[in-house]
Amino acid sequence: MSASDTIYATGLATTPDASAQGPTVDLARIAGHALPFLLPVGVLLIWEAAVAAGWISDALMPRPSAVAVAAWETLVSGELFTHLGVSALRALSGLLIGGSIGFLLGLANGISDLSNRATDTTLQMIRNIPNLALLPLVIVWFGIGEGAKLFLVSIGVFFPIYLNTLHGIRNVDRQLIEMGKAYGMSPATLFRRILLPGALPSVFVGLRYALGIMWLTLIVAETLSASSGLGYMAMKAREFMILEVVVLSILLYAVLGKVADIATRALERRTLAWSPVYAKS
Amino acid sequence: MPSLKAERAIVHERTDIEPAAAARAAGHVTLEPGLRHPDGAAVRIRGLNKSFGGPRVLDQVDLDIAPGEFLAIVGKSGCGKSTLLRILTGLDTPQSGEVSVDGRTPGNNAADIRLMFQEPRLLPWASVAGNVAVGLRQDAHPGNEADRAVAEALKAVQLPEKAGVWPATLSGGQKQRVALARALVSRPRLLALDEPLGALDALTRLVMQALILRVKQETGFTAVLVTHDVAEAVALADRVIVLEAGRIAAEFRVDAPHPRPTASEEAARIEARILEAIFHGRTAA
Numbered sequence A: 001m002s003a004s005d006t007i008y009a010t011g012l013a014t015t016p017d018a019s020a021q022g023p024t025v026d027l028a029r030i031a032g033h034a035l036p037f038l039l040p041v042g043v044l045l046i047w048e049a050a051v052a053a054g055w056i057s058d059a060l061m062p063r064p065s066a067v068a069v070a071a072w073e074t075l076v077s078g079e080l081f082t083h084l085g086v087s088a089l090r091a092l093s094g095l096l097i098g099g100s101i102g103f104l105l106g107l108a109n110g111i112s113d114l115s116n117r118a119t120d121t122t123l124q125m126i127r128n129i130p131n132l133a134l135l136p137l138v139i140v141w142f143g144i145g146e147g148a149k150l151f152l153v154s155i156g157v158f159f160p161i162y163l164n165t166l167h168g169i170r171n172v173d174r175q176l177i178e179m180g181k182a183y184g185m186s187p188a189t190l191f192r193r194i195l196l197p198g199a200l201p202s203v204f205v206g207l208r209y210a211l212g213i214m215w216l217t218l219i220v221a222e223t224l225s226a227s228s229g230l231g232y233m234a235m236k237a238r239e240f241m242i243l244e245v246v247v248l249s250i251l252l253y254a255v256l257g258k259v260a261d262i263a264t265r266a267l268e269r270r271t272l273a274w275s276p277v278y279a280k281s
Numbered sequence B: 001m002p003s004l005k006a007e008r009a010i011v012h013e014r015t016d017i018e019p020a021a022a023a024r025a026a027g028h029v030t031l032e033p034g035l036r037h038p039d040g041a042a043v044r045i046r047g048l049n050k051s052f053g054g055p056r057v058l059d060q061v062d063l064d065i066a067p068g069e070f071l072a073i074v075g076k077s078g079c080g081k082s083t084l085l086r087i088l089t090g091l092d093t094p095q096s097g098e099v100s101v102d103g104r105t106p107g108n109n110a111a112d113i114r115l116m117f118q119e120p121r122l123l124p125w126a127s128v129a130g131n132v133a134v135g136l137r138q139d140a141h142p143g144n145e146a147d148r149a150v151a152e153a154l155k156a157v158q159l160p161e162k163a164g165v166w167p168a169t170l171s172g173g174q175k176q177r178v179a180l181a182r183a184l185v186s187r188p189r190l191l192a193l194d195e196p197l198g199a200l201d202a203l204t205r206l207v208m209q210a211l212i213l214r215v216k217q218e219t220g221f222t223a224v225l226v227t228h229d230v231a232e233a234v235a236l237a238d239r240v241i242v243l244e245a246g247r248i249a250a251e252f253r254v255d256a257p258h259p260r261p262t263a264s265e266e267a268a269r270i271e272a273r274i275l276e277a278i279f280h281g282r283t284a285a
Ligand SMILES: Nc1ncnc2c1ncn2[C@@H]1O[C@H](COP(=O)(O)OP(=O)(O)OP(=O)(O)O)[C@@H](O)[C@H]1O
Pocket: B052, B057, B075, B076, B077, B078, B079, B080, B081, B082, B083, B084
């Protein structure tokens, strides 16, 4: 940073305080990091206490410690990782297939008027069908094999990514495009240096939205027709009334969802480092 | 389409331009029009017409700009100034008439002709140096030489320390200086500036004027500046033309050598006459 920035930085009130009262500031920082976890940990404690005191029946809602034991047991037996891995793989491959088709079609329709006129109306019509409405048909087509899950997840993630990529390309600053042309950029350079980076923030919005749909589709599909995966694990446990495992698989879906979200945010932070939104504070 | 004929007379009334004199004023050797001058491009416009479906936006414009000359164009909003610059830089095409820069149609020699816009138009996702590199010639290979050209251009606009930062962290004046560096990095022979300082505060504008003048004198390119600020036109240009409804209504030569004293009586007199021409249509130059 330049000299002028340094001058402004030293003028900030926090700088002298930080050195004078180091420990206090550290405590404050730790408390700041811990804050988001306060609520879930508190809920777990109250839940445990409520079941232990008999306010909630064990048969309806297993206590957190029982869920932890179930997690340990399935982990040791290897069952946990098998199902977790299968679900994660399904989610990722569906995202990859549906996402890349949506991304490419979004680019094509954003750039080429011909391509847009040929396909956009049809796509907008299909968009109005909820992807899970296809489930009965898909079971007939694919049985309970991998194809069914892949198909449904792909269709589900396709639309948010397609629509947001298209929107992103359409809304790239016209003035920048004109500048690129005035500076002699070829169509390929114009795409690489202006259209694509300009559309990227919008593509990420689509990706984040797609992740939500991806998990939802997968949960439903695995619960209704599968022989492996977290949804299957939950369904099987329900038949034998092992509620700890049911709760465990629900929690694992939450963990998977959170991991996907964190990964996307990290990717976004890296790719969109230029945006003032992500400027280092 | 009112009174097209009545106003045509104005075009013929303007003083005959002598490119050689302007070039001498700018301290440059004169060459035959169409020949390559070592530094600045020669511009020749004959019978230029342009309309966007409605009345003519540019109407039978004849204009010569000598190599190395600094020309300013002033006129009311909507009189066709930007359109003229866009045609000159190959961003738009004339309806009829002849436009040549160094004897060639603009658009075929992109890197020799650069346009600076009112807005900086920097790529937010490229560093300052990356943005300046956009202005390199298309056949330039990335490497030491390109890096050096970028560094030099940034030094010319007094921003060498900002090479690695994102444009979003710059002030308005700094952004416009980066845009100037981007326009200069290919060493253009013609630099067109469309109200480049219009969005800046008065103080920054003065600093930028001095900067533009300095690089202009060091590099010797031909400059065409569109501005709303008559004082700016008189402070910078060798010649000021007044555009009125798509025609050249008047033109004025400014002979004072640089650096010009601020707020001199001579300058004030020329400014008054230019304003008179803008608002009352005609004045003998
Ligand atoms: N692409 C276009 N399509 C239709 N009309 C246009 C277009 N560009 C310019 N015009 C019209 O041409 C006329 C001249 O426009 P131009 O931008 O050249 O004016 P200007 O002198 O630069 O004005 P200002 O000082 O406000 O920038 C205006 O009436 C404008 O509406």
